[in-house]
Amino acid sequence: MSGATNFWLVKSEPDAWSWDQMVACGAEGTGWTGVRNHLAKKQMQAMAIGDQAFFYHSNVGKEVVGIVEVIKTFHPDPTDESGRFGMVAVRAVKKLPRPVSLEEIKADPFFAEIALVKNSRLSVQPVSPEHWLAICKRGGL
DNA sequence: GCCAACGTTGGC
DNA sequence: GCCAACGTTGGC
Numbered sequence: 001m002s003g004a005t006n007f008w009l010v011k012s013e014p015d016a017w018s019w020d021q022m023v024a025c026g027a028e029g030t031g032w033t034g035v036r037n038h039l040a041k042k043q044m045q046a047m048a049i050g051d052q053a054f055f056y057h058s059n060v061g062k063e064v065v066g067i068v069e070v071i072k073t074f075h076p077d078p079t080d081e082s083g084r085f086g087m088v089a090v091r092a093v094k095k096l097p098r099p100v101s102l103e104e105i106k107a108d109p110f111f112a113e114i115a116l117v118k119n120s121r122l123s124v125q126p127v128s129p130e131h132w133l134a135i136c137k138r139g140g141l
Numbered sequence: 142g143c144c145a146a147c148g149t150t151g152g153c
Numbered sequence: 154g155c156c157a158a159c160g161t162t163g164g165c
Contacts, residue, residue: 011162011163013162013163058161058163058164059160059163059164062164063165102164120162120163120164121161123160123162126156
């Protein structure tokens with residue numbers, strides 16, 4: 001494992017779990033439960049404590065609203081009865097001063113290869129450092 | 142509310 | 154192990 005921080009993007013429908021709820025968990029954070037996809041699982045297994053992830057509101061809003069940090073690495077998800085999947089734990093770090101919408105990301109050819117556009121259904125995805133910086137910049141950070 | 146994309150399941 | 158049917162996700 002290298003010491004470099006990796007970047008990710010996690011999606012949530014705000015009706016199910018919103019940024020505000022995430023913030024309400026404070027420094028304690030919360031388990032990122034409910035992921036039932038093997039590719040997403042693989043991404044979570046690759047996460048290290050201190051890695052950062054964009055928090056994206058799918059369906060409603062369709063925008064990156066904030067940044068979360070991994071505080072606990074991959075471990076069993078108590079909500080998964082099959083025992084096949086797991087979760088990480090994250091805490092809210094900061095809200096983007098300006099949310100970055102999917103529309104905006106799609107409109108910029110720079111993001112043509114980002115998983116958010118290419119594989120829109122993947123709920124946990126990696127983000128390259130270049131894309132990370134560019135979205136932070138657009139978000140007003 | 143619709144539909145396309147994609148993952149999963151189950152019959153063979 | 155293949156593939157059709159089905160369910161779910163998520164953008165529009």
